[in-house]
Amino acid sequence: MDNKKFRKHAHELVDWMADYFEEVEDYPVKPDVLPGDISAKLPEKAPQKPESFEVQFDDFKNQILPGITHWQSPNFMGYFPANTSYPSVLAEMLTATLGAQCMSWLTSPAATELEEQVMEWLRKAIALPKPFTGVIQGTASTSTLCALLMARERITNFEVNESGFPNDETFTVYCSSETHSSIEKDVKIAGFGRQNLRNIPVDEEYAMNPEALEEAIRNDLENGLQPTAVVATVGTTGSTAMDPVKAIGEICAKYDVFLHVDAAYAGTALLLPEMRWMNEGIEHADSFVFNPHKWMFTNFDCSAFYVQDEALLVRTFEIMPEYLKTPEDEQVKNYRDWGIPLGRRFRALKLWFVMRSYGIEGLQEKIRVHIQFGQQLKEKIETHDHFELLAPVPLNTICFRFHPNYIDDEKKLNELNEQLLHQIQESGKIFLTHTKLDGKYTIRIVLGNTNLEQRHVDAAWKLIKKTASSLIS
Incomplete structure (x- = not known):
């Protein structure tokens, strides 16, 4: 495909995209297909010779589209939304066109500095206290894993990163019985072990019981275990229950336990001053996450992860092989050291477009x-x-x-x-x-x-x- 054909087909796609947004509510939200129906239409082998874009796009419309669940339909009212919007889609088009790999400042200075500024805009918009500083992760699941790894390194003085888990110590993590299943997965990945995850009972409103949390922490201490992290949820997946962040935070401060607050869906409501009761006590949290890609009209993936101790986050993840060293390292943020992946997409661009297009x-x-x-x-x-x-x-x-x-x-x-x-x-x-x-x-x-x-x-x-x-x- 040359530039002339690219220009022609790009215009065709934009016309189709605009039509789709206008017509999406007329589609059946759930496709009428059975397992295997779509794959049965697909060739068993990749084509040996080039195929025209016209043929590919026709196959998309005839073979793929009938098997799509239409998340952008206003009749999609399941799970939590994975919303998009016109400005977000336009920004994604630019991101794809630039194709920038934004792992460090040098690899795209504008991407790093825009992310830094947009995350500060967002921090102010949801009224997080000043010590918090943010970075865009892929999902809340990944953000929470980062938080648990930070907690692990803090309590072991970075010994796990250096030497692995000590044989004579067991570290425990706490969440409510209504907490998202990704917490269990993160606990396993971080090496704590599923049997060391404590599911704390909930009250009649399905929120974590602080008294039960403190009792569990005290029991583990009495048995020679090391309480390491608590995950509090602001808006659980099942019912949007609100764990009492202030009470939980005071317990974490009392026992010096790392507190991570997961507000993946509900966090967007913190844009509203009248909803900030949800985050009362957030100053006790060591980390906080919410997903603009859920309810803030920004394409997946865009997870806003904030920490109070930037140095702890960076020391948990930093790497410095010779081929990644740059002259500017001491003056800038290299976001490759703020999370798990080395490679990073230019996700700040779509958040910037959305916040400017809608305004707060x-x-x-x-x-x-x-x-x-x-x-x-x-x-x-x-x-x-x-x-x-x-x-x-x-x-x-x-x-x-x-x-x-x-x-x-x-x-x-x-x-x-x-x-x-x-x-x-x-x-x-x-x-x-x-x-x-x-x-x-x-x-x-x-x-x-x-x-x-x-x-x-x-x-x-x-x-x-x-x-x-x-x-x-």
Whole structure:
């Protein structure tokens, strides 16, 4: 492909992209395919001779698109969103075109300095205290792994990096029973061992119980173990429960335990002054993460990771082979030493575009509307005779179930709600997900898509009620 053809096909793709954004809500959110349907259409071997772009793009539309779940549809209301927006997509196009590898200042000075400034913008926008300094990671899972590795090196005075784990010591990590499953994976990767992860009980609102946390820490100390890190969650994946950061932070300070706060989804709401109660006590945290690629309209991947001790982070990850040394090393930040990968994409560019295109006020307006949608639907479910809430609704994630007043058997209710969710998914009209809270099959609806409007929420609630009624009629 030469530049002339590239220009022609690029214009065609942009036209298709613009059409897609206009038409995405008309697609079935969930594709009507079975496992193996897509791969059955694909050749077993790569082509020996070049194929035209026209053929490739036709195959994309005919073979790939029918198997896509449309996350950017305003009818996608499952999991947490992975939102995008026009400015973010345009920035991604520039990032792909530049193809910069941004591992150090020298490899792209603008990428490093823009990331430094944008992360400072973001810190101020969500009211993190001044000592925090930020870096963009790929995901919250990776950010949390970085935090646990920092905690590991802090408690061992960097001996694990040098010599491995000591044979005569065991290090423990704490999180609630509602914490995201990635914490367990991170604990395994960091070498702590799954059996040394303590799942702390939660209260009636599914938030970590601070008294139970302190008891677990004291028990481990009495048994000669080394409490190393606590992961508190602001907005759990299951129900957006809010762990009490202040109480947990005071316990961590008392026992000198590293505190990481995971606000992967809910952290975007900190743009709103009225929602900053969620982060009360954040000054006790050693690290904090939230994902603009979830609810802040920035393409995946873009995880904002903040630490109070920049030197600890860098010393945990720094490497300095001769081929990476540059004359500017003592004057600049080399972000390759701020996380796990050596290579880094120019992710700051899309965050810069989004923050400038919306402005803080524009971002706040959209987040407020989404929270309003959630609170309005919460009230409708609360007052309906045959539906019930199963968890508090601090933001815009509603956990509920269908509960006809003549059915009390929990097993039957679980089966009924599983059937309800399955029929909703199969309709292709909206996409919801589920969890289990106290053993109850719980349907989750998340109202945070970039282009969500009231009409989409109303249509979703209408479909939920209609489908539920058909199950018992």
